[in-house]
Amino acid sequence: MTKILIKYSWILSGILLGLSYPSYHPIPSGILAWIAFVPFLLENQKSNAFKIYLVKASLLCIITMSVEAWWVNLYSFSAFLICVFSQFLFLLAPLCGFYYSKKRFGWRKALLLLPFLWTLLDFLAHQVPHSLQIYMLPYTQANNTWLVQFADLTGMWGISFWVVMMNSLLALALANRKVKNFAYLFIWLLVPLLYSFYVVSLNPKSVLSSSNKKTKVSLIQTNIDSYHQDSLTAQKTFDQIVSLSDSAVKNTQPDLLLLPETAFPLSLFQDSVLLDFTKKSIAAWQTSVAIGYAEYPDISNKAVFRNNALVFTPQLAMFWDSLKIKSSDVKVYQKQYGLPFVELMPYFEKTPTLRGSAMERGKEPLVFDYKNFDNENFKVALSICWEQMHPEKIATLVMQNAEFIALMNNDAWFGKTAGAKQLLSFTRLRAIENRRTIARCSNGGISCFIDPFGKIYGKIPWFTTEYSTQEVLCNTKKSFYTKHPRFFLGCVLVSLILLIFYFELFKKNKTV
Known part of the structure; x- marks a missing residue:
């Protein structure tokens, strides 16, 4: 059974990601996005030919968009096709970036780079005139208000980063089966929950003015x-x-x-x-x-x-x-x-x-x-x-x-x-x-x-x-985001550059 799931991971990941968008409220389907990429990431621990990887990644994207935007068919089938094909490359690009970073630095380091890469590419896709915006990864968590209160600090891009990192940490934990990896996973989930509890229940005045007008x-x-x-x-x-x-x-x-x-x-x-x-x-x-x-x-x-x-x-x-x-x-x-x-x-x-x-x-x-x-x-x-x-x-x-x-x-x-x-x-x-x-x-x-x-x-x-x-x-x-809407993105970009520089330096030292 496990072998079958791994072999067809692109199908499972595509379905999970497609179902994670907020089409089925009040069902908290957004939680599925936390694990959606894990089957695909685990399957691709070893090097595969890029053509094979590209086909599977492309099918994953098409399945995701078909599951997420099926309702557009009720309006117009041509509109559905425009949705899928106009947004296809936006979802595919970070997956291709993962392939090349894995080839360059190895699977584990590529997992660490993926959240930074995905967040930046999500933002760039947002700037493109033909982007419909609905396939942005942060929107999978839009109804999970008990989790995403930190968006007042990072904007939606922090949510994108959090979701992808959750997938990376879970894939790493399942691959290594070490206690510390599961501990990192627990901490990653706990931090936004604590912040949400603080601003919503303990101290809402921390984000609101005192006038109460x-x-x-x-x-x-x-x-x-x-x-x-x-x-x-x-x-x-x-x-x-x-x-x-x-x-x-x-x-x-x-x-x-x-x-x-x-x-x-x-x-x-x-x-x-x-x-x-x-x-x-x-x-x-x-x-x-x-x-x-x-x-x-x-x-x-x-x-x-x-x-x-x-x-x-x-x-x-x-x-x-x-x-x-x-x-x-x-x-x-x-x-x-x-x-x-x-x-x-x-x-x-x-x-x-x-x-x-x-x-x-x-x-x-x-x-x-x-x-x-x-x-x-x-x-x-x-x-x-x-x-x-x-x-x-x-x-x-x-x-x-x-x-x-x-x-x-x-x-x-x-x-x-x-x-x-x-x-x-x-x-x-x-x-x-x-x-x-x-x-x-x-x-x-x-x-x-x-x-x-x-x-x-x-x-x-x-x-x-x-x-x-x-x-x-x-x-x-x-809010901090209102005053500095691109601050988090700047931090992500600088961190990505420093990580790549460090991995390159480490690789050269290891070769010497």
Whole structure:
């Protein structure tokens, strides 16, 4: 049996790694990533021809992505193929790096180098324009909030390093069967658990400001896909927004109403009727509204659009006419990062995507101010959908002194698949990294609130027309990761260089 498992280790490792991504919440499948590479690493203790190794490693990657992204088939088989083949090399590259380091320094030293190599290659893959981000190894642990609280120090890249090192230590322990190797394994698991226990249970104030200021926010889940091609979509969406907002204001008196991504399928400032109605509604509610809407730089060419958002305050609504405010005077946030192949064509951003349109990217992060009924001031940063996959982007918003994040999504096109669940789990990491509450509003779900420790509350069932009002903790203290998002990566790079130098020196001395 053992021989069979070793012979087909690439199948076992591929399945384990594929199952470890957060598609099956609340099952803690992320734990499988701790051992996923072990069968493959043990099989490759001895030298094999690179061609054979490459075939097995490639099949491992294809199996992983097929198991992890099976749900994309429910949307489109062509989209599934794009997912697999566009991300294939990102997963294969560190495995090839392991082969060459093993050939150069031996299996044991290659195990030690692998976490450093994998983390750096994960980061480089994150920078590539066609990267979809979902296959990043840290996301296997996104729902294990009891483990990954150290992300406020290292970001998601520390999680990548931890997972791969866990595999390396376990492979080494099983190969040597020495007590000290299992002791190292135990310590490696214990350290993040102790840190998580400390910040969550013993001393949460160590990562939070002392003010304990809170604001009340309502999420408006319309259950309408704004991208759906229907002549009545705009009217249905508008009716839902007004009805739900009326109810939320009347029953819960929120300080801020949060709408989904492009909740207004029409341009707010290019449609005078829509703008007038919006001003009157907000003035009557006396509640600020975070609005997402589509805008066309050239009204005659709807192939190029902007994905915009702003916080429309009652003060702005009431004094618009008397102060003769123009749309150009209003601070508006423009989405910077879109979904590759759907919103932005990688490397050719002005070329229409598979949807036949292209998003014009914004350039600046913005933080908005609004007041509650007691005249307290709050700072919120708006972020839009796929931007949640860019950790440094969220860190930049927090560095602009945002006290919490309002995330506006359009997840309806996923349907009731693992896609929406995965995106929700990724959002949890952004909350932990920056120690900021995230109010997450999606048109079809999953809409909820996530506290600075990754805990979900105020969740709305997906694909229901509903609102949820909850208090949001405002934090002004910045995490170490927020202030130094690439510090850990720098440490990893320097350590990798020093280790390679040491191994090379040791190898030369041994030869002499």
